[in-house]
Amino acid sequence: MPPMSTPRVKTIASITVGEFFERHAEVLGLSLHGESHGFDRLISEPAINRPGLALAGFFSYFARKRIQVFGNSELAYLKKLPDPMRADRFRRICDRDIPCIVVARGATLGDDLMAVAKEHHIPVFGTSQVTMKFLNAATIRLEHDFGPSVTMHGCMVDMRGIGVMIVGKSGSGKSETAVGLLERGAALVADDMVRLKLVGGELIATAPDLSRGYMEIRGIGIINAANLYGLASIRPDKRLDLVVTLKPHADLNEVDRLGLQTKTFEILGQHIPHVEIPVAPGRDTARMVTIAALDQQLRRLGYNMADEFNQKLLNHMAGGF
Structure with a gap:
């Protein structure tokens, strides 16, 4: 490299949920479900997490700093649980101070789960994209945001x-x-x-x-x-x-x-x-x-x-x- 002044490197430690939504909502097909609260919550890792193991009660290595995506498997598992247990499992995830939730494939969370998310001021978004397509597209955009x-x-x-x-x-x-x-x-x-x-x-x-x-x-x-x-x-x-x-x-x-x-x-x-x-x-x-x-x-x-x-x-x- 030729001798010249060294440029200052800018690094990004986190972005807000609001910034992520504003930048990428159109490309990722995101829409807000429920009220617009929690947009100041921080996304601190440029990756996506599917909380299947957490819904089953296993929280070791749970990636709480990432966007949590609920696809068909997570929703099907929740649907089979009795009502009190379903809300309790979902609440335990929200207790980890996650940044936000995205529900894929055009699906929605039930009223009981939306109430838990509202209680924790966690924004919930929906997308019509299939789960894997959303995971890949969102990860690319997060890598760009955090690069x-x-x-x-x-x-x-x-x-x-x-x-x-x-x-x-x-x-x-x-x-x-x-x-x-x-x-x-x-x-x-x-x-x-x-x-x-x-x-x-x-x-x-x-x-x-x-x-x-x-x-x-x-x-x-x-x-x-x-x-x-x-x-x-x-x-x-x-x-x-x-x-x-x-x-x-x-x-x-x-x-x-x-x-x-x-x-x-x-x-x-x-x-x-x-x-x-x-x-x-x-x-x-x-x-x-x-x-x-x-x-x-x-x-x-x-x-x-x-x-x-x-x-x-x-x-x-x-x-x-």
């Missing part, structure tokens, strides 16, 4: 499916290079400030809400990429696949002319392929970044042009000139 993040100075574009972040000193031409990439069909993710969040082992880049779609071009000012290049020229987020550092040629101690050296840029513990491109007046930097992105795409598919040429050279040398 560590950093904000870095640079430009992020989607170049033919490869997420490229362009970094460099102020005035090195990052935004101008990004404009050149937009004219070649790339899509802008972020300009100037790039937010990177670690989700499922991948770094996902986004822009701050205020500046999304806007760019600052020295000598011109603020431009709106969508207005100039169309809606297809912007993307809300993109996985980071390649970091390109723009450097004055004089600042590069050594330039890898064959591309055999494998360099990486470490962000949040992830090692991202890294290319340093010398910049100079009149040089088409956007074209160089395009080539770097296409080369990275081929490398992801298992084809390395530099290795191929090097092997041909070695074979030629072995055979004599």
Whole structure:
């Protein structure tokens, strides 16, 4: 990783039930059952729990900090219990100070169980999604909510499916290079400030809400990429696949002319392929970044042009000139 200031890592210890509902209700098909209380309760683990064992009375290792999901099996088990026992088993779960309950498959809790949830100020939601589909979708969104993040100075574009972040000193031409990439069909993710969040082992880049779609071009000012290049020229987020550092040629101690050296840029513990491109007046930097992105795409598919040429050279040398 090149020497530069270390960005501050932002971590999330918990989110409120209200935040989870506001962000993901539409995608997860969530609707509120009963009264809107307990929205300030905290979800402290990015995972989902099915309380089947707890309903049977086994509370060792009960994941009380997670969202509790009731599917067909939990509801069928509760239905077979006598009325007093059913409410008692459900109450023992609510006594653990759980954040909220989600009932899957369009089902509902009985009035007696809803009364217990209300007594404990625990919000109850419903979804029409099948249980496993909800579990998978909600877990992905929780991982995104809880993922560590950093904000870095640079430009992020989607170049033919490869997420490229362009970094460099102020005035090195990052935004101008990004404009050149937009004219070649790339899509802008972020300009100037790039937010990177670690989700499922991948770094996902986004822009701050205020500046999304806007760019600052020295000598011109603020431009709106969508207005100039169309809606297809912007993307809300993109996985980071390649970091390109723009450097004055004089600042590069050594330039890898064959591309055999494998360099990486470490962000949040992830090692991202890294290319340093010398910049100079009149040089088409956007074209160089395009080539770097296409080369990275081929490398992801298992084809390395530099290795191929090097092997041909070695074979030629072995055979004599």
